[in-house]
Amino acid sequence: xxxxxxxxxxxxxxxxxxxxxxxxxxxxxxxxxxxxxxxxxxxxxxxxxxxxxxxxxxxxxxxxxxxxxxxxxxxxxxxxxxxxxxxxxxxxxxxxxxxxxxxxxxxxxxxxxxxxxxxxxxxxxxxxxxxxxxxxxxxxxxxxxxxxxxxxxxxxxxxxxxxxxxxxxxxxxxxxxxxxxxxxxxxxxxxxxxxxxxxxxxxxxxxxxxxxxxxxxxxxxxxxxxxxxxxxxxxxxxxxxxxxxxxxxxxxxxxxxxxxxxxxxxxxxxxxxxxxxxxxxxxxxxxxxxxxxxxxxxxxxxxxxxxxxxxxxxxxxxxxxxxxxxxxxxxxxxxxxxxxxxxxxxxxxxxxxxxxxxxxxxxxxxxxxxxxxxxxxxxxxxxxxxxxxxxxxxxxxxxxxxxxxxxxxxxxxxxxxxxxxxxxxxxxxxxxxxxxxxxxxxxxxxxxxxxxxxxxxxxxxxxxxxxxxxxxxxxxxxxxxxxxxxxxxxxxxxxxxxxxxxxxxxxxx
RNA sequence: GAUCUCGUAGCUCAGUCGGUAGAGCACUUGACUUUUAAUCAAGGAGUCAUGGGUUCGAGUCCCAUCGAGAUCACCA
Numbered sequence: 001x002x003x004x005x006x007x008x009x010x011x012x013x014x015x016x017x018x019x020x021x022x023x024x025x026x027x028x029x030x031x032x033x034x035x036x037x038x039x040x041x042x043x044x045x046x047x048x049x050x051x052x053x054x055x056x057x058x059x060x061x062x063x064x065x066x067x068x069x070x071x072x073x074x075x076x077x078x079x080x081x082x083x084x085x086x087x088x089x090x091x092x093x094x095x096x097x098x099x100x101x102x103x104x105x106x107x108x109x110x111x112x113x114x115x116x117x118x119x120x121x122x123x124x125x126x127x128x129x130x131x132x133x134x135x136x137x138x139x140x141x142x143x144x145x146x147x148x149x150x151x152x153x154x155x156x157x158x159x160x161x162x163x164x165x166x167x168x169x170x171x172x173x174x175x176x177x178x179x180x181x182x183x184x185x186x187x188x189x190x191x192x193x194x195x196x197x198x199x200x201x202x203x204x205x206x207x208x209x210x211x212x213x214x215x216x217x218x219x220x221x222x223x224x225x226x227x228x229x230x231x232x233x234x235x236x237x238x239x240x241x242x243x244x245x246x247x248x249x250x251x252x253x254x255x256x257x258x259x260x261x262x263x264x265x266x267x268x269x270x271x272x273x274x275x276x277x278x279x280x281x282x283x284x285x286x287x288x289x290x291x292x293x294x295x296x297x298x299x300x301x302x303x304x305x306x307x308x309x310x311x312x313x314x315x316x317x318x319x320x321x322x323x324x325x326x327x328x329x330x331x332x333x334x335x336x337x338x339x340x341x342x343x344x345x346x347x348x349x350x351x352x353x354x355x356x357x358x359x360x361x362x363x364x365x366x367x368x369x370x371x372x373x374x375x376x377x378x379x380x381x382x383x384x385x386x387x388x389x390x391x392x393x394x395x396x397x398x399x400x401x402x403x404x405x406x407x408x409x410x411x412x413x414x415x416x417x418x419x420x421x422x423x424x425x426x427x428x429x430x431x432x433x434x435x436x437x438x439x440x441x442x443x444x445x446x447x448x449x450x451x452x453x454x455x456x457x458x459x460x461x462x463x464x465x466x467x468x469x470x471x472x473x474x475x476x477x478x479x480x481x482x483x484x485x486x487x488x489x490x491x492x493x494x495x496x497x498x499x500x501x502x503x504x505x506x507x508x509x
Numbered sequence: 510g511a512u513c514u515c516g517u518a519g520c521u522c523a524g525u526c527g528g529u530a531g532a533g534c535a536c537u538u539g540a541c542u543u544u545u546a547a548u549c550a551a552g553g554a555g556u557c558a559u560g561g562g563u564u565c566g567a568g569u570c571c572c573a574u575c576g577a578g579a580u581c582a583c584c585a
Contacts, residue, residue: 003554004519004536071548072541091542114535128543150520151535153546161546162521162534168577169520180520224584269584270510279585365582426585457584482585506576 008146011111015141018107022144028119032059035083041124041132056124059134061086062142064179065116067151070109076133079120080182087133088120094137108139115145152180171503187499190309191487195262197308198282198481201301207258207284212247214240214264220465221245221404223457224267227277240266245404245478246465248285249433252476253468260284262483273495274425277504280483289477290432291416295393298420298428298479299328302391309490319423319492322389330391330420338394339376342384347376355379373398388421403443403459405431427486430479437469 001009015022042054063081073092078085095104112118119140127133150164163181164170170177178185199209217236219226221243229238244261251259266278286294306315306326315327339347345358355375359366364382366375376398388394395418396408405415416432434440444461451458487499497503 002519002536007536067545069544069547070541071544074542074544076544076547078545087545089543093542125543127545129545131543131545133543148519148535152520153534155546159546164520166516166520166577168516171577222585265585267584270582272581272584273579275584281585429585480585485585508576 004148005146008113008144008148011113012144012146015107015111015144018111020107020111020141022141024140024142028062028140028142029060030062030119032056032061033083034061034063034079034081034086037061037124037134038084038086038132041126043126051126053123053125056134058121059124060119060121061134062119063117064145065112065114065118066149066180067153068112068114073104075104075108079118079134080179084182087127087131088122088136089125089127089133090136090139095139112139112141113145113148114151115147115149116141117143117145149176150180167497168505171497172505172508174501184498187487187491187493188501190491191483191499193308194305194487194490195282195483197305198301199262201304202258202260202284205258205286205297207260207286208256210248210251210256210259210261211263212241212244212251212261214266216241218460218462219243220459220462222265222267223459225269225456227266227268242267243480244281244283245480246462248283248478249473249476250465250468252285252287252433253471253473257288258284258286271504273497274485274488276484276496276500279496282481282483283478285433285476285478287474287476290475291395291418291430291477294430294477294479295330295332295418296328298393298430299330299391303327305486305490317490319489322423324390324422324489326391328391330393332393332395332418334396335376335380335394335398336396338384338388339380342387343379345379347379371400373400377401385421385426386424389423391420391422393418393420400446402431403447404434404440406434406436407439422489425485425489426482427489428479428481430477433473433476433478435469435473435475437466440469441466 012022037056037059041056044052044054046052061079061081063079065077066080066085067078069076075090077088077090079088090104090108092102092104095102095108097103119142120134120136121138122134122136125133125135150162152163153161155161164177170181202209215229215231215238217238219239219242222245224242226239226242229240230236231238242265244263244265248259248261260282262280262282264278265281268277269275271277303315303326306317307313310317316323316325318324333341336347339345343358345355347355352372352375355372356366359375359378362382364378366378370378396411396414397405397417399407399413399415402415402417405417408414408416418430419426420428434443444459444466447459448461484496484499488494488496491499493499
């Protein structure tokens, strides 16, 4: 233990000796919050020059002591609650035992430490320097802190000193990070508001919120390596889901017109500033619709999110150096048009060899297992994707890369799929769902052939899903959103770790 | 997985050419009854990430390991 930790344990023991419980069980009545008082306190100056305080004259608030300044027989502290900070003013003469013995020096000045949770009762007033404060008449210890918090200071110009900045410590000890770096709370408030806005939009559309299995016997619905686990009683291998798509479609088969799920997905792949092993997706599926309808819904939903998150209700958001307009309609570009526009290649007429030589020329990595579709996708990723700053629907993908997507109504070799790109990154993936069970079986068989060639991410055959389709699934549109990526977009964060409370870390020591 | 950078007091950081471990804040003691990065005086606090090596001597140089960040590869 460090010196400071030992001292705090000694303070704890002394409090108990004095009959003060540092961790009381009973609730503490809170009648006011810091931000409300500092923003709404009113007082008037009477004709004789005295001040008349108009509100907050009997308040009870609770929070953490974040700073203290002793001034002789008085003391100032900053109390932080969930709404913000407020200054407390304490005078020695206000703190006496029932017998009248002074306890200010011992109890408050010595045994109260930064980081302690306390409750205070008193009245609001303005100090000589004009700061709205609470004159404390009664103080209650609510929880003693045994470790010192980092002390982050700010001066009058807003300059920060000794900020708690080490990303490793911030992510490992989010409780400390969010206590002292309160600006990061805003990211998570926005994340919550974003999800709430989407949920209420989907509820208005009449969709049903559902939950589907995370432990799955067959990992389907996406191309990714799964986490494996084992169920003891069943004595069988299970996978943490990489997607919930096939289960949501079973519910469409079951006769629900529309279903949605916000849920964690798990992918056993690399970690970097845009990938965490577990991440959150929103997927929804709506019967009797197609991907054209889904584009309009996407535009409406994201516009609503943007307005909910911007301070002035604007549909625009600033992301890095770009101002992004989320009100629709968004630009629509086919995969082929996009590649032609940014590279000049006519991918429709080009053959595999021509694409391969272009990749060589542009130093785009390829391997021999890649077919024409995969090569186009590689070129898109290298040459096009980062140009798509304003929301852009990229539509109509080659059939080989979309085993769950319905064939295009008019363009052979393509499927009815779109991905939404914003700020050069994919944020949603949608399609007119494949509901032809015979076609779906053939697509799975193609995937099996890929797996046999060593593709670890190829989808497995899911006989029960095929059986469901054979019972009949109505024509359906479906979409998946990366909630973490969207949060990054709307909060201007470059790292996924900043939008997750507890990003995955290697174990300490 | 590869490459580069980083790891020193509770926090933020110095530490020169290899020669006794430093500062500010925090902490302790004292002064001050409207302070606010409070101020003033004095003081305490370190397994220099871990383990080896070179050297008379290593925070510093070399190797390995652990952890983090950035870039790249894969993926969303």
